[in-house]
Amino acid sequence: MAKAGHNDIAAQLRKEIIDGQHATGSVLPPVPELAARFRASESLVSIALQQLAADGLIRPERGRGTTVTWIPPRLHSPARFAQATREGGQAKGAFDAEIKAIGLVPTHEITVERAAPPAEIAELLGLAEGQDCLVRRRRLLASGIPMVLNATWIPWEIAEGTVLETPEATIVGGVKSALSELGFPQVAAHERIEVRRPTEDEVDALEINLNRTVIDIVHAGRTAEGRVVEVTAMVTPAHYLVIESDFPLT
Amino acid sequence: MAKAGHNDIAAQLRKEIIDGQHATGSVLPPVPELAARFRASESLVSIALQQLAADGLIRPERGRGTTVTWIPPRLHSPARFAQATREGGQAKGAFDAEIKAIGLVPTHEITVERAAPPAEIAELLGLAEGQDCLVRRRRLLASGIPMVLNATWIPWEIAEGTVLETPEATIVGGVKSALSELGFPQVAAHERIEVRRPTEDEVDALEINLNRTVIDIVHAGRTAEGRVVEVTAMVTPAHYLVIESDFPLT
DNA sequence: GAGTGGTCTAGACCACAGA
DNA sequence: CTGTGGTCTAGACCACTCG
Numbered sequence: 102m103a104k105a106g107h108n109d110i111a112a113q114l115r116k117e118i119i120d121g122q123h124a125t126g127s128v129l130p131p132v133p134e135l136a137a138r139f140r141a142s143e144s145l146v147s148i149a150l151q152q153l154a155a156d157g158l159i160r161p162e163r164g165r166g167t168t169v170t171w172i173p174p175r176l177h178s179p180a181r182f183a184q185a186t187r188e189g190g191q192a193k194g195a196f197d198a199e200i201k202a203i204g205l206v207p208t209h210e211i212t213v214e215r216a217a218p219p220a221e222i223a224e225l226l227g228l229a230e231g232q233d234c235l236v237r238r239r240r241l242l243a244s245g246i247p248m249v250l251n252a253t254w255i256p257w258e259i260a261e262g263t264v265l266e267t268p269e270a271t272i273v274g275g276v277k278s279a280l281s282e283l284g285f286p287q288v289a290a291h292e293r294i295e296v297r298r299p300t301e302d303e304v305d306a307l308e309i310n311l312n313r314t315v316i317d318i319v320h321a322g323r324t325a326e327g328r329v330v331e332v333t334a335m336v337t338p339a340h341y342l343v344i345e346s347d348f349p350l351t
Numbered sequence: 352m353a354k355a356g357h358n359d360i361a362a363q364l365r366k367e368i369i370d371g372q373h374a375t376g377s378v379l380p381p382v383p384e385l386a387a388r389f390r391a392s393e394s395l396v397s398i399a400l401q402q403l404a405a406d407g408l409i410r411p412e413r414g415r416g417t418t419v420t421w422i423p424p425r426l427h428s429p430a431r432f433a434q435a436t437r438e439g440g441q442a443k444g445a446f447d448a449e450i451k452a453i454g455l456v457p458t459h460e461i462t463v464e465r466a467a468p469p470a471e472i473a474e475l476l477g478l479a480e481g482q483d484c485l486v487r488r489r490r491l492l493a494s495g496i497p498m499v500l501n502a503t504w505i506p507w508e509i510a511e512g513t514v515l516e517t518p519e520a521t522i523v524g525g526v527k528s529a530l531s532e533l534g535f536p537q538v539a540a541h542e543r544i545e546v547r548r549p550t551e552d553e554v555d556a557l558e559i560n561l562n563r564t565v566i567d568i569v570h571a572g573r574t575a576e577g578r579v580v581e582v583t584a585m586v587t588p589a590h591y592l593v594i595e596s597d598f599p600l601t
Numbered sequence: 602g603a604g605t606g607g608t609c610t611a612g613a614c615c616a617c618a619g620a
Numbered sequence: 621c622t623g624t625g626g627t628c629t630a631g632a633c634c635a636c637t638c639g
Binding site for chain 2: 609610612615617618619
Binding site for chain 4: 106107141142143144145162163164165166
């Protein structure tokens, strides 16, 4: 291997990982070994590894080594995230299927709690200060690698004492169906997609590098009367998602 | 200023820039000065500056200094990129208005040429190998800072000899209206949104850091017969864009 | 304790812009 | 020629994991 800069080292390793020479879950050679291979200092190799970590290809851990965390084909929402959440059961099923298809093991963590929504969510829901929500939080993982953070906020007065409080398992038909049966059928939705740096909480929950970018999708569903009865916020590391949609032109 | 790590230095400078202590277009203090201020080595400051450059807040240039390139409020597409391109004239106007509103000067570069589409575009347009397109490329800048790269591909057999070949100025009513008048009214569109690392060409054209992420939106408009007559690819550095959309739930 | 990655420094050297 | 940022090194030191 000829003398290389940190961009070259990163590019070469990136290529090798994507080409499958380092399987997801395997451990890269230690830094001193890579340094020898590329005839570069260990500092240089470290910088290259940080770059790959920012892309989500690897996860270096002190004392343990550098694990490959690349998820080969991108997770994509064939129709659109909206459509996926529309049918809760299927959304879970779709995630499971996509992860299984690439040979990884999908897992889910679901928590349900009562909490005050952040200002942005409260505004979308038209809630005043002090009005709580039911929050359904989900964390989706592929073979232990966190891939998606998902939080659905529903006004407490709507959700209290209903099936929505069920934490375990997926609500059959999804949150939107459940809300519909409770008398709040949704007819339209608004979505806001943003690409940004992760918050500290997201860095922890998604176990990602500080320099990774995330996609933040905020989805608000409203009834025929115009009331927003559900806001779902999804955060996922940027390179995991391709969004596709079809729509009519007027 | 207490002793700081590179993340601290980057965070502090980021805060100062966003708070307006360093105006867009101004030049940051030189590296040795910042190093003294933060009681850190120059190498450390360099790393911090690279981090900010990857976020698009600054553009360090050898010999010249480090220019602040932050665009304060985010450029956002109120309805959706699709809607903006639908009305070409207005899209240009909307960009101009948003840039002017934050005190910067919008400029445009438009080129029109005949070229072979890349494989992905050709497939969307249903073109065989060797069939050319008319390409209308636009580069939108705010006070000299490139913000958007835009390429519209139209099959040559449709565009040849029409108003679409007009390079200067915006086609009144936009490309979609022009196509409609040529007998190809569009009734629906497909969009694919992806967040990724920039290509080398994009790094040059957008004058961005290698580590910056870009948003890539590919928009395909089709007629009632199902023929795709126009594909528009838009690339913009990630933090410049917030996408919003409204749609019905069925 | 040995080996992992993470951070930082001091300094060398380079590429480039501008007076 | 001076000052700018960019890259790289060698090595010190640290935090962590695992046997």
